[in-house]
Amino acid sequence: MGKPRLILTRRLPQLVEAELRLAFTLLDNPEDQVLDSAEIIARARAHRADALLVTLTDRLDARTIDALPASVRIICTYSVGTNHLDLAAARQRGIALAYAPQAVTEATADTAMLLLLAACRRAHEFQAQLRQGRWGAWNAWENLGWDPGGQILGLVGMGRIGRAVAHRAKAFGMKIHYFQRNRLEAGLEDGATYHSSLHSLFTTSRFVSLHTPTTPETKGFIDAQTLSWLEDGAIFINTARGDQVDDDALIAALRSGKLAAAGLDVFNNEPAFDHRYLDLPNAYLLPHIGTSTEQTRIRMGRDCIDNLCAFFAEKPIPWPI
Numbered sequence: 659m660g661k662p663r664l665i666l667t668r669r670l671p672q673l674v675e676a677e678l679r680l681a682f683t684l685l686d687n688p689e690d691q692v693l694d695s696a697e698i699i700a701r702a703r704a705h706r707a708d709a710l711l712v713t714l715t716d717r718l719d720a721r722t723i724d725a726l727p728a729s730v731r732i733i734c735t736y737s738v739g740t741n742h743l744d745l746a747a748a749r750q751r752g753i754a755l756a757y758a759p760q761a762v763t764e765a766t767a768d769t770a771m772l773l774l775l776a777a778c779r780r781a782h783e784f785q786a787q788l789r790q791g792r793w794g795a796w797n798a799w800e801n802l803g804w805d806p807g808g809q810i811l812g813l814v815g816m817g818r819i820g821r822a823v824a825h826r827a828k829a830f831g832m833k834i835h836y837f838q839r840n841r842l843e844a845g846l847e848d849g850a851t852y853h854s855s856l857h858s859l860f861t862t863s864r865f866v867s868l869h870t871p872t873t874p875e876t877k878g879f880i881d882a883q884t885l886s887w888l889e890d891g892a893i894f895i896n897t898a899r900g901d902q903v904d905d906d907a908l909i910a911a912l913r914s915g916k917l918a919a920a921g922l923d924v925f926n927n928e929p930a931f932d933h934r935y936l937d938l939p940n941a942y943l944l945p946h947i948g949t950s951t952e953q954t955r956i957r958m959g960r961d962c963i964d965n966l967c968a969f970f971a972e973k974p975i976p977w978p979i
């Protein structure tokens with residue numbers, strides 16, 4: 659039997675692609691253009707693909723998954739997020755699913771801290787002043803941000819990334835509180851305070867950071883009501899997914915000062931995000947670079963390779979969805 663035929667929808671780091679070629683007949687996308695559903699289906703059919711290795715730019719909705727050829731037995735995503743995949747539709751067809759949750763943890767947590775520090779020290783505003791030649795004499799009363807130390811950081815979701823953020827934030831003197839459906843055991847909780855409701859977490863926290871997957875419950879849950887639970891001058895961080903946020907509500911809260919600042923790495927409709935954010939001096943914005951380090955992108959690739967190789971060797975997939 660030949661090597662399994664793998665459709666790779668986007669370019670990956672060279673090393674990862676080289677390692678993929680050793681194990682698979684790789685049907686790649688050297689131009690790296692984002693493929694639409696029709697193109698993914700056409701490629702899978704034309705090459706009688708055994709597997710798809712996709713990224714968050716590939717929208718595999720139920721119609722796309724239903725139209726894949728019967729040869730496709732596994733879909734692996736080069737991400738921890740799975741909101742671009744209709745998991746139920748894949749399961750219905752008996753297609754195995756895998757992802758790369760472990761590899762992204764540290765880089766994403768670093769990015770959350772980058773956003774948190776940049777937001778509370780108003781880095782974007784002051785960098786703009788400097789770049790525009792508006793650097794006046796030092797003074798004691800302008801350009802003031804806020805200390806993270808001593809403040810409560812409310813983490814929504816305390817999985818791998820939430821816990822990695824907690825670890826970092828504690829080193830900055832922050833007090834860690836969290837909400838998720840189930841309380842963690844003490845070892846994993848590591849001194850953090852559990853809240854059994856979002857309302858309780860939000861009415862307690864000065865900083866809030868999202869570390870939740872997008873599900874029907876979390877889609878758009880950052881809205882006018884949940885934001886109103888925060889104290890005036892709170893700081894909001896999002897490295898999870900933009901579709902958990904109602905942009906109108908978040909922008910209104912940043913305009914009114916209800917939120918002092920936000921640090922955002924993810925947006926609704928990336929990359930065609932809501933450009934009203936660009937006019938907000940108190941929003942520190944990054945273009946979804948949470949996992950963008952050389953080391954992380956290679957680790958993500960290797961975890962995907964391990965998933966795919968295990969599947970075709972009929973062994974347990976290390977990171978099944």
Ligand code: DGY
Nearest residue numbers: 736737738739762949
């Ligand atoms: C993920 O893994 O889901 C990140 O958002 C992108 O790498």
